[in-house]
Amino acid sequence: MARYLARRLNLFFATSLVLFVVMFSVTAKFPVDHTVALTGIHAPTAEEQASINEAYRLDKGQVSQFIAYLEQRLSGNLGISVTSQNPVFNELTAVLSASFELAFVAGAIALLLGIPLGVLASLSKHKITQHTIMAITLTGYSIPVFWLGLSLSLWFGVRLGWLPISGQINLLYEIKPVTGFLLIDILLWDSRYAWSAFVDALQHIVLPAVTLAVLPFTVVVRITRSAMMSIMEKTYIKAAEARGLRTYTIVMRHALPNAFIPVLKNLGLMLGAFASYAIVVEVIFSWPGVGAWLVSGIYQRDYTVIQGGILAVALIIIFLSILIEVLHTAINPLSRKELYAAH
Amino acid sequence: MTELLKRLTLGSVLCCVIPLLAACGPSRVPSGLVYCSEGNPESFNPQLVTSGTTVDATSQQLYDGLVDYDATSGQLVPSLATAWTISDDERVYTFSLRTGVRFHHSNIFTPTRNFNADDVLFSFNRIIDSTHPYHDVAKNGYPYFQSIGFSELIDNIEKVNDYQVAFHLTQKDASFLSNLATGFAVILSQEYGLQLLQADEPELLDKLAIGTGPFRLVDYVKNDFIRYYRNHHYWRLTPDVEQLVFDITPKSTTRLAKLITGDCNISALPKAGELPVVIDKPNLEVDSIPGFNVAFWAFNTERIPFNDVRVRQALAHAVDKENILRAVYHQTAVEAVGLLPPLSWAYSSNKSLIDYNPEKARKLLNDAGISDLSIDIWAMPVARIYNPNTHKTAELIQADLARIGVKVNIVSYDWSVFNQKLSRQNYDSVLIGWNADNSDPDNFFTPILSCASVDSNSNRSRWCAPEFDRILQAAKSTTDRVERTALYQQAEQYVAEQVPMLPFAHATRMVVKQKRVTQSKLTPFGGISFTKVTPAVVAIEEPN
Numbered sequence: 001m002a003r004y005l006a007r008r009l010n011l012f013f014a015t016s017l018v019l020f021v022v023m024f025s026v027t028a029k030f031p032v033d034h035t036v037a038l039t040g041i042h043a044p045t046a047e048e049q050a051s052i053n054e055a056y057r058l059d060k061g062q063v064s065q066f067i068a069y070l071e072q073r074l075s076g077n078l079g080i081s082v083t084s085q086n087p088v089f090n091e092l093t094a095v096l097s098a099s100f101e102l103a104f105v106a107g108a109i110a111l112l113l114g115i116p117l118g119v120l121a122s123l124s125k126h127k128i129t130q131h132t133i134m135a136i137t138l139t140g141y142s143i144p145v146f147w148l149g150l151s152l153s154l155w156f157g158v159r160l161g162w163l164p165i166s167g168q169i170n171l172l173y174e175i176k177p178v179t180g181f182l183l184i185d186i187l188l189w190d191s192r193y194a195w196s197a198f199v200d201a202l203q204h205i206v207l208p209a210v211t212l213a214v215l216p217f218t219v220v221v222r223i224t225r226s227a228m229m230s231i232m233e234k235t236y237i238k239a240a241e242a243r244g245l246r247t248y249t250i251v252m253r254h255a256l257p258n259a260f261i262p263v264l265k266n267l268g269l270m271l272g273a274f275a276s277y278a279i280v281v282e283v284i285f286s287w288p289g290v291g292a293w294l295v296s297g298i299y300q301r302d303y304t305v306i307q308g309g310i311l312a313v314a315l316i317i318i319f320l321s322i323l324i325e326v327l328h329t330a331i332n333p334l335s336r337k338e339l340y341a342a343h
Numbered sequence: 344m345t346e347l348l349k350r351l352t353l354g355s356v357l358c359c360v361i362p363l364l365a366a367c368g369p370s371r372v373p374s375g376l377v378y379c380s381e382g383n384p385e386s387f388n389p390q391l392v393t394s395g396t397t398v399d400a401t402s403q404q405l406y407d408g409l410v411d412y413d414a415t416s417g418q419l420v421p422s423l424a425t426a427w428t429i430s431d432d433e434r435v436y437t438f439s440l441r442t443g444v445r446f447h448h449s450n451i452f453t454p455t456r457n458f459n460a461d462d463v464l465f466s467f468n469r470i471i472d473s474t475h476p477y478h479d480v481a482k483n484g485y486p487y488f489q490s491i492g493f494s495e496l497i498d499n500i501e502k503v504n505d506y507q508v509a510f511h512l513t514q515k516d517a518s519f520l521s522n523l524a525t526g527f528a529v530i531l532s533q534e535y536g537l538q539l540l541q542a543d544e545p546e547l548l549d550k551l552a553i554g555t556g557p558f559r560l561v562d563y564v565k566n567d568f569i570r571y572y573r574n575h576h577y578w579r580l581t582p583d584v585e586q587l588v589f590d591i592t593p594k595s596t597t598r599l600a601k602l603i604t605g606d607c608n609i610s611a612l613p614k615a616g617e618l619p620v621v622i623d624k625p626n627l628e629v630d631s632i633p634g635f636n637v638a639f640w641a642f643n644t645e646r647i648p649f650n651d652v653r654v655r656q657a658l659a660h661a662v663d664k665e666n667i668l669r670a671v672y673h674q675t676a677v678e679a680v681g682l683l684p685p686l687s688w689a690y691s692s693n694k695s696l697i698d699y700n701p702e703k704a705r706k707l708l709n710d711a712g713i714s715d716l717s718i719d720i721w722a723m724p725v726a727r728i729y730n731p732n733t734h735k736t737a738e739l740i741q742a743d744l745a746r747i748g749v750k751v752n753i754v755s756y757d758w759s760v761f762n763q764k765l766s767r768q769n770y771d772s773v774l775i776g777w778n779a780d781n782s783d784p785d786n787f788f789t790p791i792l793s794c795a796s797v798d799s800n801s802n803r804s805r806w807c808a809p810e811f812d813r814i815l816q817a818a819k820s821t822t823d824r825v826e827r828t829a830l831y832q833q834a835e836q837y838v839a840e841q842v843p844m845l846p847f848a849h850a851t852r853m854v855v856k857q858k859r860v861t862q863s864k865l866t867p868f869g870g871i872s873f874t875k876v877t878p879a880v881v882a883i884e885e886p887n
Contacts, residue, residue: 084565157604164604166597171568171588171606172375196371286597288567296566 004329008322015318023311024069030303034058038069040080040088040304073311079304081297088308091293096312097180098168099289103278105209110216115263118224119251122232133225137218145277149211149284156207164204166286173197208285215277216270223266227259261332268324271317375586376860376873379598379607383565383591387552389527390470390488391481395728395778399611399870400589402526404571405447406554409438409463410524412782419520423458423530423555433515433822438463440506445576446532447559449551454534458555460502465533467510471497477536480545487527487780490790491518517822521783526870530555557582557874566591582874602627602855609856611871615673615731621855632865633686634852636729637679637787638776640720640740641803641844646771648713655842657707658718658772659697661747662740664847671736672848679846681835682777682787688824689784689831696839704747717750721765721773724755729776729850736774766800773803784831788815792843806843 030037035044035052044052053059055077057068078088121133157165168182169175173193175185183205186198231237232255240250279291286292290309297305329335384397387405392398402408411422424438444458469477470485471494488494496519498511512519522528535553539545552560557579558571569589573582590607592598598610599617603624613621613629621627642649642658649655664678683690708716722737723730730736734755741751756764765773779786789796794812796802811834818830838844852865864872 086565153600157600161604164601164606166592166601166604167590167606170372171377171570171590172373172586174373174570174586193371193373200372286592293566 001330005326008326012318012322016315019311019314019318020070020073021066023307024066027069027303027307032301032303036082037303037307038079040082040085040302042082078308078311081305082302083297083300083305088304091305092290092308092312093180094177095288095290095293098182098287099278099282099291101181101183102205102208102212102282102287102289103274105205106212106278107216109209109213110220113213114217114220115224115256115260118221119228119256119259121221121225122228123251133221137221140214140218141222143214145211145215145280146284148214149208149281152207152211153284163207164200165207168204168288169197169201173200208281208287211284212274212278212281216267216274219266219270220263223263224259227262228255231255231258257331261328264324264328264331268321268328271320271324275313275317373586374584375588376584376609377588377590377607378871378873379592379601379610380569380589381591381595381598381611382593384569386549387560387563388481388531388549389529390466390485390531391483391549393486393490393527393780395870398526400569401552402529403556403870403872403874404558404587405552405556405560406529406531407444407556408524408526408528408530410520412524419524423463427520429822434512435509436512436519437503437507437509440508441578442506444555444578446535446555447553447574449553449559451547451551452532452535452538452553454532454553456534458530458532459505460508461505461533462530463508464500464502465536466529466531467497467500469531470494471500476540477545477548480548485527487525491522493522515820515822517819517827518781518783518785521781521786525781527780557872558587577874579874584873587873599855602857605857608860609854609871611854612728613853613855614726615671615675618673618675618853618855626858627855628858629853629855630865631675631851631853633677633684634728634850635684635686635779635782636776636850636852637682637684637846638676638729638736638774638848638850639679639682639844639846640772640774642772642842643768643770644804644806644843645768648711648716649771651711651713652841653707653711654713654716656697657704657711657747658744658749659704659842659845660700660707661704661749662743662845662847663699665699666743667736667739667847670739671730671732672850675853676848676850679849682792682838682846683784683831683835684779684849687782687784687787689828691828691832691835696836697842697845701743701746708747708749714748715750716748717752718744719752719754719771721754721761721770723775724761727776728778728852729848730774731850733774740774765803768800768805775803784827785815785819788831788834789819792838804843806841808837808841811837811841 027037028034035049035058036042038056039052041048041052055068055072057064060068076089078092080087081091084091117133121130124130124133153165156163164170169186173186173196175182175189175197178185178188182201183198186194186201189197191197228251237250237255240254245254278289279295281287282289282291283295290313294306294309294313296302297309380396380399382396384400385392385394386397387401389398389401389406407423409422409424410419410427412418413420421441423441423444425441427436427438429436440458440460440463442457446454446458448454465477468475470488472478485493496512496514496516498513501509501511503509510519531548532553536545536548539547555574555578557574557577559574560569561572562568562570568591571587571589573585573587575581590601592601592607592610595612595614595617598607599613599620601607602610602621609630618629621629640662642655644650644655668674668676668678677685680693680696681690685692708714720737720740722733724733726732734753737751737753741753744751754770755761764770777787777791790801792802792804792806792811793815794807794809797805797807814830814834814837818827818834821827854865854871864874
């Protein structure tokens with residue numbers, strides 16, 4: 001296992017290195033001055049220019065420059081934003097937490113609703129129930145996310161006025177950032193408005209989270225259903241039934257853990273699509289996350305923000321994909337066996 | 344099996360219902376007001392900018408000027424200056440200053456003294472004195488003051504005593520007080536300036552603003568919000584709301600949506616087409632004020648055939664202004680009879696000198712010996728307060744001109760490219776406009792039609808008439824209103840005869856808001872004020 005982990009870690013570093021090489025060569029191609037693209041400092045003074053030259057070793061060869069670039073980026077120096085002149089790293093950490101919050105809630109909705117519904121679809125003997133569930137998930141899978149987001153805001157926000165459709169919270173609540181995660185910060189907030197603020201924040205997250213959850217939800221339902229159906233046919237389940245175990249025990253203890261393995265694998269495959277959906281959802285609902293930040297950076301030709309955003313999103317996806325693969329191997333005895341057999 | 348199904352169903356239902364139940368508690372909101380504004384301020388010191396967005400976010404909230412406009416009458420009223428005297432030669436203005444006015448405090452600054460003459464000297468010397476330590480802190484200069492030649496106008500500013508200052512002018516200027524009343528001429532704290540200079544952080548003066556205004560700046564997150572607290576020591580009536588938040592929302596439809604869902608109480612710059620939605624909602628209303636602006640169609644008088652006054656008159660007579668007001672402004676504008684809007688004191692409600700008369704237009708064109716005319720109209724790509732949809736305006740004019748046999752080609756570029764190309768002067772005609780910075784009528788003529796403005800490229804007609812300049816100069820060198828009104832009417836007459844441009848509308852400045860917000864105060868040029876706004880949401884408990 002240690003050897004396997006080392007190899008995955010190695011994969012992570014190799015992929016990240018390729019990413020950095022791509023970012024480095026693209027940065028040189030941006031249609032602005034190279035120092036602006038690297039640091040975001042407009043019209044640097046002679047001293048600033050000298051220190052930039054030294055930090056990025058602009059007078060040396062490409063390889064040396066790349067190493068300097070890597071040093072700067074890995075030490076957290078992503079330059080300053082061309083438009084706001086604030087350090088990109090600070091802006092990034094602020095928006096990342098909002099994105100994680102949204103992704104976490106959406107993921108929770110998808111799993112908590114998707115897995116039971118998938119099991120239900122697989123166990124139900126009624127053709128109508130099965131077909132209804134499949135029809136719903138197929139529809140959900142095919143709906144374009146931007147259309148869904150706009151329709152939901154039109155109906156639940158503008159027409160019915162039930163739910164807010166923009167932003168994270170009513171701005172009159174002045175939440176002091178402690179962890180950066182708004183919902184947690186509100187719970188830590190010592191104020192008589194804390195409960196109302198929490199409800200308000202929950203209401204704000206409903207529509208974007210539901211919109212974002214639709215894709216993973218449909219995938220989870222379909223994968224859970226097919227996995228459960230094949231597992232329920234397995235002989236060890238038949239044996240358990242023959243022993244007179246209750247259906248509940250059979251499903252929860254013997255079938256579901258195994259059915260979860262392909263679900264996990266598919267979640268890992270879906271990360272890229274999920275991230276791009278998140279960007280669209282954040283823009284539609286003005287969610288102050290990394291997606292909306294990146295898109296506004298693109299509109300404003302804010303090259304340091306674009307680099308920082310792409311770097312962060314790509315690194316997170318690489319990291320999570322590898323993490324899910326490791327988890328998949330850890331809980332799946334079959335793939336562990338393959339692993340040992342290969343070496 | 345059935346037991347399992349029951350549990351699964353129950354679980355799913357609970358997941359859906361619990362968040363909904365959670366929402367059914369009493370809802371408490373802190374006292375305050377949220378204003379959905381259209382963009383980020385460029386700075387927190389309006390001296391350094393000309394953009395309306397920045398003025399909205401700073402001038403009336405954080406600062407006070409020496410003099411002010413009365414919101415209803417448009418007259419000059421005392422602000423930080425309680426009274427002023429003008430010397431007989433009209434070249435020395437002496438201001439008596441208000442006592443007991445306190446500056447804001449912040450995390451890094453606690454004022455130890457009240458407002459006095461030193462602050463006035465500090466604020467204005469910064470602009471006019473190039474050796475002032477803060478003069479060069481402003482990287483882009485002081486655009487408004489440069490455009491009115493402020494540094495050349497002021498000879499020096501003298502501190503008579505702690506509560507009296509005298510401005511010595513180099514020449515008579517009737518618009519001087521009006522310029523002091525603009526949102527750009529604000530008073531900063533000298534003490535704060537010196538403290539920052541000592542700490543070697545002078546640029547903070549324009550970022551972490553300290554003023555004497557009704558609100559103090561607490562927090563600003565770019566692209567997100569600006570938070571202000573009430574200034575408890577405000578020298579006027581303290582504002583009713585404890586907190587003021589600018590929710591920065593560039594998209595007009597999002598601002599409207601936020602207003603509908605209650606995330607903001609007041610929303611800026613609605614598009615005319617969105618107004619029916621607001622009127623449909625029982626809890627929303629439109630607040631409007633006649634704007635201090637003019638939208639016009641300027642002819643490049645340096646080009647053939649627009650150098651012929653008959654051609655310009657013909658084109659002007661061919662345009663149905665009523666139709667533009669209906670289709671483009673949805674009746675949220677008034678027809679322009681001249682350049683001055685009805686709100687200006689020099690306005691006279693004469694009938695438009697250029698009526699809609701296609702017959703006459705055709706005849707004028709014949710007289711000029713022109714047939715088969717084909718012209719370009721440049722239309723701005725963005726909405727401005729004076730014209731929400733220039734492209735549609737151009738299409739309407741196109742249809743009107745087709746009736747007198749003139750072909751129109753509509754040209755448009757992206758805003759920055761558009762501006763660049765405009766300054767290269769190779770256009771036939773352009774649909775653009777002007778938004779006034781102060782209530783002085785001069786602001787509608789000198790910056791856009793004088794000979795000097797041809798060189799600075801703000802004269803879109805590229806029209807220079809020495810006779811017209813003489814009228815403007817005469818109007819500026821007297822302070823007698825009757826005399827000035829007569830002169831500006833003469834100027835209007837001159838424009839109507841020569842038609843360097845066709846003014847067609849004065850757009851209404853609008854905000855949309857919740858009905859329970861009773862008194863947000865729009866001022867035609869100085870932005871929006873919230874001092875008399877009653878709290879929209881007082882910590883009330885209501886079932887949700």
